[in-house]
Amino acid sequence: AQKVTQAQTEISVVEKEDVTLDCVYETRDTTYYLFWYKQPPSGELVFLIRRNSFDEQNEISGRYSWNFQKSTSSFNFTITASQVVDSAVYFCALSDPSNTGNQFYFGTGTSLTVIP
Amino acid sequence: ETGVTQSPTHLIKTRGQQVTLRCSSQSGHNTVSWYQQALGQGPQFIFQYYREEENGRGNFPPRFSGLQFPNYSSELNVNALELDDSALYLCASSIRLAGGLQETQYFGPGTRLLVL
Numbered sequence: 202a203q204k205v206t207q208a209q210t211e212i213s214v215v216e217k218e219d220v221t222l223d224c225v226y227e228t229r230d231t232t233y234y235l236f237w238y239k240q241p242p243s244g245e246l247v248f249l250i251r252r253n254s255f256d257e258q259n260e261i262s263g264r265y266s267w268n269f270q271k272s273t274s275s276f277n278f279t280i281t282a283s284q285v286v287d288s289a290v291y292f293c294a295l296s297d298p299s300n301t302g303n304q305f306y307f308g309t310g311t312s313l314t315v316i317p
Numbered sequence: 318e319t320g321v322t323q324s325p326t327h328l329i330k331t332r333g334q335q336v337t338l339r340c341s342s343q344s345g346h347n348t349v350s351w352y353q354q355a356l357g358q359g360p361q362f363i364f365q366y367y368r369e370e371e372n373g374r375g376n377f378p379p380r381f382s383g384l385q386f387p388n389y390s391s392e393l394n395v396n397a398l399e400l401d402d403s404a405l406y407l408c409a410s411s412i413r414l415a416g417g418l419q420e421t422q423y424f425g426p427g428t429r430l431l432v433l
Contacts, residue, residue, distance in 0.1 A: 205359075245427065247424075249421075251421050293359050296422075304362035304365065305352075310359050
């Protein structure tokens with residue numbers, strides 16, 4: 202069965218600090234996709250990144266970077282030099298094409314607070 | 318913004334009533350998925366619609382039903398509302414490719430339902 206675990210419920214950092222959000226997933230499939238979404242207080246889930254299971258290259262986008270390691274089934278997200286606008290709930294999600302509906306399995310989210 | 322819209326933004330109903338939530342998908346997207354997000358939790362998959370048919374369902378009772386229209390917009394209907402149905406309901410649109418592969422899901426702002 203597919204499962205996503207985000208062990209960190211809440212994190213607080215001071216502005217300009219780096220912060221890493223952890224995500225561990227479980228799936229028996231060899232083809233799957235991993236995602237990160239940001240949910241600000243307004244509620245809308247904002248897409249940040251998608252990674253397929255065959256691409257283990259780490260990715261950097263501005264202050265954001267992602268570390269995908271199949272050996273440990275982890276897909277961690279790092280924000281460098283955090284800003285107040287980064288305060289939100291961040292969700293990691295897993296999807297695999299083999300299951301009907303391509304449903305996304307979300308973790309319980311990590312609430313990040315960046316203190317000015 | 319994703320281009321996915323939902324209406325209404327907020328709704329208050331009483332136990333036993335019925336509710337209809339609406340979603341307009343992003344231009345070019347042919348698939349709509351619905352999720353329920355309880356307070357402090359990650360989104361839970363309700364079902365997905367593709368070509369006007371249900372294409373996968375999560376662990377939700379039959380009183381949760383849906384429709385997809387030829388223009389790919391969608392409705393979520395919930396009958397016999399219960400207190401536990403109070404949640405944020407999110408709609409996500411995506412493109413389903415040949416072979417069943419699905420592109421990234423883009424989410425709308427959600428409808429906050431309160432059942433009293």
